[in-house]
Amino acid sequence: MSTAASSTTLFSPAPSSQPPIFHKPTTALSLSRVSLGLGLPRSLPLSTTHLKTRRNSSRFTTCCSTDAAKAPDKETPIELRYEAFPTVMDINQIREILPHRFPFLLVDRVIEYNPGVSAVAIKNVTINDNFFPGHFPERPIMPGVLMVEAMAQVGGLVMLQPEVGGSRDTFFFAGIDKVRFRKPVIAGDTLVMRMTLVKLQKRFGIAKMEGKAYVGGEVVCEGEFLMATGTGSD
Numbered sequence: 001m002s003t004a005a006s007s008t009t010l011f012s013p014a015p016s017s018q019p020p021i022f023h024k025p026t027t028a029l030s031l032s033r034v035s036l037g038l039g040l041p042r043s044l045p046l047s048t049t050h051l052k053t054r055r056n057s058s059r060f061t062t063c064c065s066t067d068a069a070k071a072p073d074k075e076t077p078i079e080l081r082y083e084a085f086p087t088v089m090d091i092n093q094i095r096e097i098l099p100h101r102f103p104f105l106l107v108d109r110v111i112e113y114n115p116g117v118s119a120v121a122i123k124n125v126t127i128n129d130n131f132f133p134g135h136f137p138e139r140p141i142m143p144g145v146l147m148v149e150a151m152a153q154v155g156g157l158v159m160l161q162p163e164v165g166g167s168r169d170t171f172f173f174a175g176i177d178k179v180r181f182r183k184p185v186i187a188g189d190t191l192v193m194r195m196t197l198v199k200l201q202k203r204f205g206i207a208k209m210e211g212k213a214y215v216g217g218e219v220v221c222e223g224e225f226l227m228a229t230g231t232g233s234d
Contacts, residue, residue: 085111085122085190089157094121097160098153103130106150107157111192115161118196121154127187142185147221148176151211155195159207159227172228174206179223189215195225205229 089110098105112120125142132140152173160171185191192214199208205228213221 085109087111088113089121094157098156100153104149105153106146107153107193110154110157112194113157116158116197118194119154119158120192120194121157123150123191123193125185125187125189125191129187132187140187142189142191144179144181144221147181147185147191147213148179148223149173150191151193151195151213151221151223152225152227154193155207155209155211155225155227158195158197158209159229173225174228175226177224177226179221181221183215183218183220185213185215185220191215191220198224202229 087109091108094107094110095101095105098107100106106123107121108124110119110121112118127140129142131143131146135141135143156171193211194214195209195211197207198210201207207227207229209225209227211221211223211225212219
């Protein structure tokens, strides 16, 4: 009897207020203890949040370095950052070709020149131009007819060449078509004018040209021009 009782006592579960250990949920703390007990390395992989932070930091560094490369050099003064227009023909050479004189010579410099084909020239518009006191006293704007005249003078530089057969004594502005004024030109602007020969009728002494004028890269005036070279059969 005593033996059976003792065996029953030996194999029966001991009464306890806590559940068995194998029923307890596994926690991160217990896992860490187990890993330490098993001799596993203590260092765990970086969290996803930590990886994202490092990636964002590298992206921020890259963007900052790229923006810094694109930024203009602040050490270079603004007056040294922009190159001047080239000089293919100065005012003295222009005066040798065109018969116009002050106050009606409206071309200051030629920056591109293909005799008998095309030319690009500039007119520096200043408040000292004689038309500004009357056009207009309160708002100085270059008259549209003078823009057209300036462009016609650039056309004269193209046509008054031996290749074309023009003569300054018999060269005249014959007509205009499809002229449009896109934006006003004011004091301080640089008027850049391109004139291109489209058609030349030597028999009648008539040349057709296309012209465009720009300020800051934007078209301010454009149109078609007719020039009378005076070299016709008449």
